[in-house]
Amino acid sequence: xxxxxxxxxxxxxxxxxxxxxxxxxxxxxxxxxxxxxxxxxxxxxxxxxxxxxxxxxxxxxxxxxxxxxxxxxxxxxxxxxxxxxxxxxxxxxxxxxxxxxxxxxxxxxxxxxxxxxxxxxxxxxxxxxxxxxxxxxxxxxxx
Numbered sequence: 362x363x364x365x366x367x368x369x370x371x372x373x374x375x376x377x378x379x380x381x382x383x384x385x386x387x388x389x390x391x392x393x394x395x396x397x398x399x400x401x402x403x404x405x406x407x408x409x410x411x412x413x414x415x416x417x418x419x420x421x422x423x424x425x426x427x428x429x430x431x432x433x434x435x436x437x438x439x440x441x442x443x444x445x446x447x448x449x450x451x452x453x454x455x456x457x458x459x460x461x462x463x464x465x466x467x468x469x470x471x472x473x474x475x476x477x478x479x480x481x482x483x484x485x486x487x488x489x490x491x492x493x494x495x496x497x498x499x500x501x502x503x504x
Contacts (some may be wrong), residue, residue, distance in 0.1 A: 435481030447495035
């Protein structure tokens with residue numbers, strides 16, 4: 362009878378260890394949920410009326426509309442639209458706290474959020490679509 366009791370206790374202890382191992386592995390794998398779901402960048406569709414405008418992103422990269430831009434989530438961005446015969450327009454893309462942070466913090470505690478902070482994935486960019494209408498420059502105003 363003693364041997365059977367020892368075997369049952371050993372089985373219970375193994376189940377507890379297995380459950381604890383599964384919980385720990387799931388916590389490590391799933392922390393940083395925003396990193397897994399969102400990634401460190403976000404695609405933003407950018408278009409203009411008329412099409413073919415030049416868009417300069419953060420005073421560095423130059424593209425032509427329409428385009429899907431991949432922008433870093435961890436900071437704000439400035440998009441400057443230009444086209445001959447049209448007024449220049451500047452659009453700000455802001456990084457704001459993503460809703461996934463709440464779920465991540467509730468499910469996995471502060472560890473998941475800390476991971477997302479360092480990865481820069483706790484943010485989303487707004488607006489998530491940009492369509493700029495450029496206004497024609499009146500020819501009579503500049504002569």
